[in-house]
Amino acid sequence: MKKGTGTSLLIGVAALGLLLSGCSDPGAATAAGESTHATGFNLDPEQHRTAAAPVQAAEKLLPKAVAADGKLSIAIVPGAAPLALFATDNKTVIGNEADIAVALAESLGLQAELVPVSWPDWPLGVESGKYEAAIINVTVTEERKKKFDFATYREDKLGFYVATDSKITEIKEPKDVAGLRIIVGSGTNQEKILLAWDKKNKSAGLAPVDFQYYDDEALGTIALNSGRADASFGPNATGAYKAITDGKTRLAGLVPGGWPDAANIAVTVKKGSGLAEASQAGINGLIESGLYQEILDKWSLGEEAIKTSELNPAGLKD
Secondary structure, eight states: OEESOOOOSSOOTTTTTTTTSOOOOHHHHHHHHHHTGGGTOOOSSSOOOOOOOOOHHHHHHSOHHHHTTSEEEEEEOOOBTTTBEEOTTSSSEESHHHHHHHHHHHHTTOEEEEEEOOGGGHHHHHHHTSSSEEOSOOBOBTTGGGTEEEEEEEEOEEEEEEETTOSOOOOOSGGGGTTOEEEEOTTSHHHHHHHHHHHHHHHTTOOOOEEEEOSSHHHHHHHHHHTSOSEEEEEHHHHHHHHHHHOSEEEEEEEETBTTBOOEEEEEEETTSSHHHHHHHHHHHHHHHTHHHHHHHHTTOGGGOOSSOOBSOOOBOO
16 A cells, blocks of 8 residues: 555556546456345346337437447446446346446337447547447546537446444535545546645645555455545445445445536547437436436436436536
């Protein structure tokens, strides 16, 4: 472990790069999934999915080139539960992103063709047309909007998680982290937010945050569970899944991924392809039908639900 407030560009394990990029090792996610099968998450290859009805408004907006073969090729990155992970057969991709992808395709009157990829491969793959869309926890940024179009489907939220027996009841603003020992990923957006909070606290004469960085997620987990750290701060999606599966941590507070502004996770498509407009209509149809909320609740992501899909909203500034 190393301590300090450095801002190296290495992606910290506590964050797994999920807010702005990347995901954890697929093998590690699968192993974790196998050990949590009895906790309520269905990790079998055969997933129960309520079929989505075609959304007429979305079908009308679907580009003919996309509709031609009756399929929608969607890049997906397995590796981080509950977003996308391999099922117990170690080959079938399941998770929130997989369910959203299948439902979106059905809303467009198409069959989803999920294509597992590594994180570095999706930008060129979408831009070149190799994949028609990417549903991989991509946060909308102003820089990405130069090359891609977006249709939002989830809020980007960060979560403070503490041990279940912690005396910390709530973390919602800068003063709440004063003097705490907090695990955070180096070079991540959550570290940037925590640094800003810490700066504000110190200027107000409050105790500084003790930043803790771990290159091994397991060591960070041990530190939190043993009391050597007070809280961890990272993507809420992975934190919520872990809290439910191991029962050793609980949510203490949620922060917008673009604090102080909201941040959005979106279906990502080639700029000018017209698929973003169809995807927006499809997602809104899923929201109206109730299937959208059903999917998020299934993977314990109900806190990140949106009321309506937006097309190319304001993104994070890079």
